[in-house]
Amino acid sequence: MADSPVTIEHGGMGPDNSLQEQFDNSEQQYETSTLGMWAFLLTEIMFFGGMFGAYTVYRFKFPEAFASTSHWMDLLLGTVNTAVLICSSFTMAMAVRASQMGKKKALIWFLIFTLILGGVFLFIKGVEYHEKYVEHHIPGPSFQYEEAAYAHTAQILFFLYFAMTGLHAIHMIVGVGLLTTLIIMAAKNRFNANYFTPVENIGLYWHFVDIVWIFLFPLLYLIGRHA
Amino acid sequence: MNGSPVSHHITPVRTYVIIFLTLLVLTYTTAKIGEIELGDWNFVVAISIAITKALLVILFFMHAKDSSNLTKMFIGAGFFWMMILILVTLCDYISRPWQSNPVWMR
């Protein structure tokens, strides 16, 4: 994905912490990088938006098939994963706070917690994907569905499930890579109370990924379980 | 917005913890409500809770509350445009059955 170089660049910093030539002062540089990050998140919203649009249309067209497939979602794992991500968002917020106050140790620890929680999320997601694999619910030639009536429509819905959670998981993986970079940078004393833009921006990215999941969870796991 | 020396609003830990706990409670609630039969309301409740959670994350964890109006506008625009995409497309699908018997076929 094009994300990773982008986000690092949003840190807006050269190899040393000096001000880049195009800026007047570090305040301008900080504001500019954060605004750039927000603009980037804007495109991310639309990127996921296309998929949410497809989801909405098919949910509208095939409510019955939808109800049927949502029974195959693992509610427990989904809920646990939501909680895990929220925890990681919290630790990330705390990491940003630590960096704002220039507390290096706390910063590193919070980043490591966040990284671990991100790993846990991906692991649980992997378990779920494995379940789907065993159940032949991965779209494609080997796809099989229990209810013949929804054989086709269910495949579309599982396709959307995999596309949406898969894209989200890719963002998580990128995020894990970014966190690792942050930890290394923090260990090398790159940040201080006056300069922490990369932490702030990658924090924004991480929260954004969390928000996507906050919507994916009800849409894929909760709604329609009864219909 | 401009000119002031680098000084950032630092949110107290208390706020973060409160938000964090609220988010967890909301997650639990929405999962439990998901198991109760509410008909179409399941959808409404689940989405409202999701929006609330997202707002909490945006406002507090992402510091939108303390950000410039410009940033707030960016965020608003993002969601607004996504809703254009989703709702206007959906309008087509909703209104298609209305015309299944065109006038000249009667």
Next chain:
Amino acid sequence: MSTVLEQPRVQQPVNYLNANYGWKSWLLTHDHKRIALLYMFSITAFFFVGGFFALMMRLELLTPPGDLVSSDTYNKLFTMHGIIMVFFFLVPSIPAVLGNFLLPIMIGARDLAFPRINLLSWYIYMLGGVFTMWAVVSGGVDTGWTFYPPFSTSYSQTHVILAALGIFVSGFSSILTGLNFIVTVHKMRAPGMTWMRLPLFVWGHYATAIIQVLGTPVIAITLVLLGFERVLHAGIFDPALGGDPVLFQHLFWFYSHPAVYIMILPGMAVVSEVVPCFSRKRIFGYEFIAFSSLAIAVLGFLVWGHHLFVAGESMYSAMIFSFLSFAVAVPSSVKVFNWTATMYQGSISYETPMLYAFGFIGLFTIGGLTGIVLATMGLDVHLTDTYFVIAHFHYVMVGGMVMAYMAGIHFWWPKISGRMYPENWGRFSALLVFVGFNLTFFPQFILGYLGMPRRYHAYAPEFQVLNVLSSAGASVLGVGYVLPMIYLTWSWFRGPIAPPNPWDARGLEWEKSPSPPPTFNFIERPIVTEEAYNYARPAEVPVGG
């Protein structure tokens, strides 16, 4: 006018071109002006590839039967023509070349906000170009630039995924350019450069950037879904498996209609600079032009359904889309009327950029008005997918945007290269382009009205006369485009040295920055004290110029 300084310079002052040498200083540059030149060379190359495909098509269409190339080849020709011209030429044309070069100078900044992202965006663009050219040389694509399923997912046997990947990748380049522009305009303006003092060029690019940032991701995700569907046959766009092909069209046009404004707003931005300069007048209705750009950008997101009138879209949706499409005419006409009013009672001179700008205004108006014809639901039922549509969009895209690009390249050529181009050759080829263009595309309106469908390799004999006219026009047009290539190349090396402000124009790039500008654009930080386009006072001379 163009008082060309002929006195030989003892030594050229340091500027962005001679600051340092070697391929590394270009390929790893962070300077927005050098990146703009990198873009200029790449898009020119793509333009000639796309133009070559166009000429092959016009050659085939000289005669009714499909005799020159096979129908498969023809299908690949128009597909690759469309893909290359839209995604690799027109979308990056003015924004990535002129916008990149001028936007920071015009707002008085030393560079864009994110210079390295700017360079990255060029590399991403080239990577996308490599994928697409790979698809072209390994056999081509035959889906039409619109990639409609289920043909593209289940039936086409060509390199659909590769081409889609190329567009997907290059989309990120467009996003990054837009992102950079937005942030730059917000955060990098010079002291005194308030929003209402921004040149209209900047406003136009700001509006374009909004579309790039909000629209492009949607086509990216749509093409990803298309690619996976082609591999997995999960059915998301495949009616045989319960999917809905019209959904693809919705998602595709959600980007691609706004994208046509990516392909016109920068053109309007250029014309808004050229017209006041050669009319020697302040632009008429500055605020209206500025805000109409934003209005077009926003309204442009609400009309995509006019491409789906006969595609199985609901009648009610179609009615609303039709109505909203009319609404876009309002801000567009504000612009046309304001340019006209600017020229009214101005002392107009007819240099090449102005000739192109005239061409733009006239041809865009024809193209736009026929757009309104198409947006009228009842008429579109007859005209859609005929040559009328082809004529409509070539009028806006070639007659509009390419003309504006040529206007801009000539207008700012002295700034970019530090040299003058030969004026009379410029005028002559502008005339050729105008005549050739109309000869090529006007007959296509008639063809379309008579019912000749587009994407036809062989056609009914009654359409031949008009097709021959059109092909003849295309060859004139081709000459019109090759000429500037030659004389601009000549001028780059041999042209007379240009003064800082050969057109006696207003604006930071002319009055505060030498030709060519130094690496960080200004010798001393400009401070802005007045509105743009103040042609009432004499021009200032830049420090160091």
Next chain:
Amino acid sequence: MPAGRDVALTMASEDVLHSFFVPAFRLKHDLVPGTFQHMGFRATKPGRYHIFCAEYCGTDHSGMIGWVTVMTPVDYANWMAANGGSGSMVEQGERLFQQMGCVSCHLSNDSGRGPTLNNVYGHPVQLEGGKTMIADESYIRNAIIYPNLRVVNGYKRDIMPNYQGQISEEGLMQLLVYVKSLSEPSKTPAAAGKAGARAAAPAASPASARPSSPAPPARRPLQQ
């Protein structure tokens, strides 16, 4: 096709998007596979007019052309008499209805395993779960190829076999016309024919004025 008479087309495609375009009528409409699309017109002048396929559909897109012949009503009647061979669409649909075994469950009253299909088309249907909807063409279509998608109230799902893939688009069209013919005439459309642009044999019309002389559904000529 007779001049001066309303003609309604119900169109379907078996593979990709096509578009039925008669420039002289100033009309066109896309054929979207998986759905029925409609179009209607009244030709006023006898003559021969071009039909083009206007939606890009692959290799032979520009070869998908034909003619529509508009005749005076008298000529048309003569032509029908001479060519109206294989029986109307309703008759063919009825035959299929028997061959496929539909009759064994759908009787003329609700005593069979399935509901009667009399007066279904164009009327509201009570669905499982209490919702109602008007049985339009796409409802009938889905009821045949995805029976469990919407189940009629009072009947169990999984009784009616899934006919997806077993009936051609053409067969579906005939069944549809037959099921329609079982409803009160006032509710049925004046006519249902079908257009397959490719099918246009030089003199014959691809669009039939009455449910007769069906043409095969549009199909991409070379591949498939």
